[in-house]
Structure formats: structure tokens, C-alpha cells
Amino acid sequence: MIPNGLELVPDFITPGQELELLAAIDHSPWSNALKRRTQHYGYRYDYTQKTVLRDMYLGPLPDWSSELVAQLEATGLYDGAGVTIQGPDQLIVNEYLPGQGISRHTDCVPCFGPTVASLSLGSPCVMEFSRRYYPAAPDLALRLPPRSLLILSGEARSRWMHEIPARVQDDGVARTRRVSLTFRTVILS
Numbered sequence: 805m806i807p808n809g810l811e812l813v814p815d816f817i818t819p820g821q822e823l824e825l826l827a828a829i830d831h832s833p834w835s836n837a838l839k840r841r842t843q844h845y846g847y848r849y850d851y852t853q854k855t856v857l858r859d860m861y862l863g864p865l866p867d868w869s870s871e872l873v874a875q876l877e878a879t880g881l882y883d884g885a886g887v888t889i890q891g892p893d894q895l896i897v898n899e900y901l902p903g904q905g906i907s908r909h910t911d912c913v914p915c916f917g918p919t920v921a922s923l924s925l926g927s928p929c930v931m932e933f934s935r936r937y938y939p940a941a942p943d944l945a946l947r948l949p950p951r952s953l954l955i956l957s958g959e960a961r962s963r964w965m966h967e968i969p970a971r972v973q974d975d976g977v978a979r980t981r982r983v984s985l986t987f988r989t990v991i992l993s
């Protein structure tokens with residue numbers, strides 16, 4: 805079953821853009837605060853409190869992401885009812901080495917706007933989608949190819965959970981390093 809509001813756009817960027825993005829990311833500082841390395845831009849997110857507050861502003865998104873943000877905005881993703889709503893102002897870069905994943909979660913609904921978009925670089929991996937917490941089996945396993953853009957809106961964004969199981973292969977295909985860029989729009993209360 806495919807959740808309403810889930811869309812996967814293959815080849816959203818070119819292989820050249822992928823290499824340029826990876827180079828820029830690897831020239832930027834990584835945080836080791838989580839089980840996997842991350843970079844946070846725009847606003848910091850408090851994973852424990854599940855909050856984003858005004859004083860967590862880190863600054864504008866990095867220059868190396870501006871072409872990508874323009875591509876995202878050009879898709880109309882942020883056009884609601886004929887008006888352009890605010891585009892992404894938060895970016896989290898996640899690095900997954902083989903054996904690393906992200907646990908089952910829904911992106912904080914009051915913290916972020918109705919559209920979440922994740923770009924995959926490097927290794928393909930399988931993302932699982934579920935309507936229930938563990939130990940329920942996932943309802944959908946979706947392969948995310950490199951350079952694809954995953955768009956979550958509607959129920960897929962606000963009601964379903966997604967996860968990347970922490971394993972070294974998916975269906976017999978060995979994972980290598982994957983880097984994802986997740987763009988969100990912060991809602992400050």
C-alpha cells in the first residue's frame with residue numbers, strides 16, 4: 805500500500821550535481837551527536853524535546869544548497885492554493901554508513917510545514933513506511949535510488965512513519981555510504 809502524499813522523483817539531480825554536493829558536504833563540519841553523522845542548517849532541531857524554537861536559528865541555508873533549493877521551489881512543491889508558501893528554511897544532512905539507519909518516526913508535525921523533501925546521494929537504500937509503531941511489520945518497503953527526491957506530504961508526511969533499518973544490505977544488495985539532504989519549512993509557534 806502506498807501512502808497518500810508519497811512521491812518519488814527519480815534523477816532529480818544529475819550525476820555531476822551529486823558529486824558537487826557530496827564534495828561541498830564533505831568540506832563542511834559534521835556533528836557526531838547522534839548515532840550517525842549529521843549537519844544541521846537553518847534551524848537546529850532538538851531530537852529529545854522534539855522542538856524547534858526561534859533561538860535555534862543557525863543562519864541561512866548554505867550557498868552550496870541554493871541551486872537545489874531553487875530546483876525544489878521550481879517544482880511547485882511549495883505552491884498551495886495558488887500562492888507560494890515559504891520554501892524550505894531547514895536542512896538536515898544525514899550520513900548512513902553500512903549498518904546505520906534511522907528509527908521509525910514521523911517528522912514533528914507542529915514543528916515543520918506540510919512538505920518534507922529528501923534527496924538521496926550515494927548508496928541506494930530501502931526506506932520502510934508504517935502506520936504503527938514497533939513491533940508491527942512495515943506496510944511498504946521503498947527503494948530510494950541515488951539522486952532521487954522523496955516528497956512526503958499529506959498523510960505520508962503527517963500520519964505515516966518512515967525508517968531506514970540499520971543493516972548492511974537490502975534484499976541482497978550491499979549498502980555503501982549514503983548521504984541524504986532533508987529539507988523542511990520550520991513553523992515557529
Ligand SMILES: O=C(O)CCC(=O)C(=O)O
Pocket residue numbers: 896898906911922923966984985986
Ligand atoms: O535519510 C533520509 O532520507 C530521511 C531522513 C529523516 O527521516 C530525518 O532526518 O528525519
